[in-house]
Amino acid sequence: MNSRSSKKNVFFIGLMILVLNSQAQTNNVKIEPINFSNVNVTDAFWKPKMDLVATKTLDACIYQTEEKTARIRNFEKVARKKGEAHEGVFYDDSDVFKALEAMAYAIKTSHDKKLETKADQWIDKIAAAQLEDGYLNTYYTLTGLDKRWTDMSMHEDYNAGHMIEAAVAYYDATGKRKFLDVVIKWANYFDSLFGPGKRDWVTGHQELELALVKLYRVTNDKKYLNLADWLLSERGKKLAKGYTWTDWKDTLYTQDQVPVKEQKDITGHAVRAMYLYTGAADVAAHTGDKDYVTAMRRVWEDVVYRNMYITGGIGSAGSNEGFTNDYDLPNEQAYCETCASVGMVFWNQRMNSLTGNAEYIDVLERSLYNGALDGLSLSGDRFFYGNPLASSGKNARKEWFGTACCPSNIARLIASLGNYIYGYSNGKFYVNLFVGSNTNIKVPNGDMQFTMATNYPWEGSMKCTLTMKKKVSLPIAFRIPGWANGIPAPGNLYSYENTIPDTKPIMLVNGKEVIYTIEDGYAIINQEWKNNDVVEYQLPMTIQKIKARDELLQDNGRVALQRGPIVYCIEGADNNGKAWNVIAPSNSVFTTENFSILDEKVVSLVANLPVVQINNDGLSAQTVMQKVRAIPYYTWCNRGNNAMQVWLPTSLKNEKINY
């Protein structure tokens, strides 16, 4: 191909992507998130993490997937057709797809050719493992195709959902169709078997629903949207068949006890729940089905008002990797799977998009900066599966897991962070997250470049510069985080220990303070803008002491520390190897101090606090005053295994003081 025709193709592909993306617009959402491909992240906090994911984290995922384990080899075995045995677990294909999805985002933002070559090699192997009819699953192809589609717990749908997500992301990143064509063939095959008037199917691990909506958006073929909607409608009818694990008999585990539209309580496996509601929100965004929105609001309140940790983590129990009773949020035993926090980010973005309400982004931000980010080490190549809120020092970050859903999930979230910063709908521009970045938006009389500079989350000041050729009248809406408005979290699960901090955001235009209006949790300034106008948005970064509702027994008589979106913890590495002997009385005063955890520059919190020390006799103890340092929760366990605690006792009376 000569250079002239290849240029033409690039132009054609570019045009096609533009057209396809524009088809994704829907009238049923209040805020359309601006796609990460139109957002250039320059942020001092997030950009190094995105670079780390594109290098170290993806290197780790590739090494584990391709060399250390048989995940890629399984695809090669299928293609060879020599009757070789499957290695690993039936859901291992999904890890290949999730890593590929993260690679796609990283390729789009970093233009890494080496990564693209690796992705193309994998895609060739995946394509070669597709059967003539469209089926693609290494487990059943190598262990016996006669068993396929007989057991709904075996993740055939889940694996394929991740395959679709990866293919859509790769097509979006590179314009290459090969992988997209593979998943279209798979989806058409699935559609030929299942659906109204055909066979029933209840997804054993929800994921395919949201993936099919992505496929619909990129192909504009309504069949896939209808299929996603139909899969949702299959739940709650007691249709599930073939579940072989004993706990699967409990339909609560897979949110299959009542139809989705009638669901009230959050139940069962946390990641399944998050993917289910994300998929339902995606379907509702296109169909306008209000019943899904109403049901999800009910369930969302059950999550956020009664079942969410201060870190935004969810799913307290390891036994079902999920939810238990309301207000049952143990700290040391907290499961809080990284994937569940990633799912909270997905679902809450969709809820914000559907309703236009900022409180969903408050929850998204809490899960993102705390529960999810904690899943990745500062080195980028160690991971947490569970993210407890207290540790006696036994927890360690791991290189990989037998069930390895979390590493590639946190990788794909961080690599696509640009998806969560801005929104634009009905002539209004939204700033949801405060991340140094720029984006270009189409306004009625041309383009406007919006550039945000900030040192968030350590400082609360955002300086936004507007660049344009012609003057523009445009409302700009900045999210007012709950913590900057006297609401530590939606609902009353968490409140302030003493008094509500005096906190109100301030807005300035070209250096002069302006009055903004407040709507749905956004501070809105509506005026005519000219080139180089500067909007400054300042959030008060007060150190906040938070207490939990009395029903959260494990937090009784304790406080947690938060500043901006960051939740803090005490770690042994900063406090003579101990974290459970620190008392934080109500009158204790914390101040900020710049600090480094390895190379990560953070704002730490320090205070002189009573610390319990054991006397030389080994029997008695005394309390001494010591300078104690609290660090951002997401940075703990990067300096070896250490004791850690988020909720600090306010007096010696409290049990579980460990010295």
Ligand SMILES: [Zn+2]
């Ligand atoms: Zn996981």
